[in-house]
Amino acid sequence: MSEEEWERFLRESMTGAAGAPVEPSARAREVEQRLRERSGQPEGWRTYSPARPRRRTGWYVTGLVAVVALLVVGLFPQQVVGWFGDNEGGQDEAPLAAESESPREAPGAERDLPPTLAEPFRGSPAARWADGAAGITVPPAKATGWMDAAQVERALRQSRDFLVAAGLNPRVLRGERPTKAIALLNPHQKDIQEYLRTALSSTAPTDKTDPLLLFSRFRPEQARLVGDVVKTRGRLTYREGKRGAVEVTADVTFVYAVTPAGDGGRDAEVVRTIVRRQVVMSWDDPAKVITEPGTMSLVSYALDMTNGGCSAPTGYFVPPFGTADERPADEARQVDPYDRSKPIDTSNGTTATGNSCATATRS
Template sequence: MGRGGEQDGASIPDEEWDRFLREAASGGNSAPKEPSARARMVARRLREEPDRPTGWRTYELGSGPRDKQRRSGRRGRKLWYAAALLAALGLGAVALNPAGVAGWFPGADDTHSERQGVGTAPSTTVAQQPTLEEPFKGSPAQKWEDGLAGIRFPKARAAGWMDKAQVDQALDRTRDFLSASSLDAGVLRGKHPDKAIALINPRQQDVQQLLKTAFRNPSRKNNPLLLFSRFDPAKVKLAGNVVKTRGRVTYETGERGALEVTADVTYVYPVVAAEEGSSAVARTIVRRELVMSWDDPAKVKTEAGTFSAVSYKLDTTNGGCDLFNGYLNPKFGHEQTAGNGDGPVIDPYDRSQPIDERMRGAEGQGCGRASRT
């Protein structure tokens, strides 16, 4: 297993792999299949970008000698899990002291591009400190929309095995998952995300194993933050009831005629320390990309109204670098300047690059530093 939080898997026979590739390419074989995020991502990359290099800390399923052999070409037929976690610029890229860093710009416009649904790189102005009354002060998120309103959804049309009405329903359930996993007040305060988990295919064994382990024994390998935003209520509380968002949902026809939905969303969480009387506001920024497959039940073992995960990727700022306790772990005040990483300085509000490109650009550079939160 990679260092990020995915599970170990076993090799499969060559003849089984050959059969999988033929069926993935042709969409054949009417017998329902057990959905696997590893197999889905392999087929997706073979179909779209067969020569694309693995992103930085794109955690694969397995990291032992067999996997090293596979990466060198001697065991190229092992399924890999494409759940990627950007730990250096993600999982806690520690923010610099906002009072001493140029690069803050209140209300910068980072509107979406048509192709990627990401924003342009922002300009630079003088920082302003957040307060309990204005927790987004000094941040581009000050002009972002609240909650689901900041996430752009496409119009429904027939795609894959679904007609227009079914696509519309799948998009509604995608919206429900984003809300229940990353915006729900109880989940943000550390509660178990039951509503969100109910929307994940219970027959997708690799993801279900992750879910069973992640909350009981969180680690880099099994990390609930890959799918859910959570704070430890004994240490952190939200500063108000508003989460600012910017992101976009798109869809296309995926493997075996499924409706494949991609959500790439940045969430901005204003927080304060849980101690009585705490007033120093910090912000934790989470960019999460999730690819969901709404499968044809005639071809894939699934339950109505649930999706199978194709991949998930995470990039966090001021969330705790290389600390895997199942929660986002923000720092406050002068603590934000302590222990800064040695990676490149990045702007967590900059959505001008797809998350894959950002990850590749920071490959191997350790925990990064954010120009602001």
């Protein structure tokens, strides 16, 4: 090697040769690795990125819950009050759904609270029942027997009208003649027309001619209704009967809250007279049975009642105000007047049962 080449070698060893690769430092290698792992364009060290606004999800959820709560309060105020209040009488509990089939058991026990003028149905299952005609369920109509669907619908409506006229009409409840109910009965049915004449004119009816078998009546000088509400629960069913007739069966319980007629005080006694009726009505084919348009024949009728009197029939319910009845109830036989899971006992072989004087387990 010449002296010139040796001097160049020494000089390049000290300063490095042009274009020679340079080994990166450890920090440089670390920065390069970070940049390789990050996606997207790397930010410059002076680049400004504004902070992202925070989503206030909590406020939106709270507002939605508040709106739903206001809707519930507006649509169901009675139920909301019952959730937070001291619901002693059961008046604010949710009403029962309509009875669409025969119940399998008696309603559950209620708090043992006596009725008052302000809350005549408290302490009883009737507190959750519907008022008046609304408590009588009418099924959907379909063609049956000699009737098409529209005619069946009309027969069902008129069957309920009969129950309303016989058991809910204020005038009838005061002892007046049940004119509207009678107008729906076939005038050519001789046995029923004879029953009506005897029952509504006799001052000493018998068990078989008692007008209470079909009509609810109180003596106005003895008892008066508390308010204008009668609680009801029951339903209508129908099928094809004899000679193609449409046979409608009604099974309805009426609860009447009454107080002594002459007692207008705030602490007046309140008694609940509970009446269950089963009535079978036949809407006959006029081509096969002598009848009149818009009227039906009675096939059978049965009555069961509590707190309506245990003495001889008078043609009126006699609530046991203050003192015991003339004929005490049968302590050995107990009944639950709100139990609709069992049929009315008609074992005496007649179309109607007489006054029930068993001991009621509740009223």
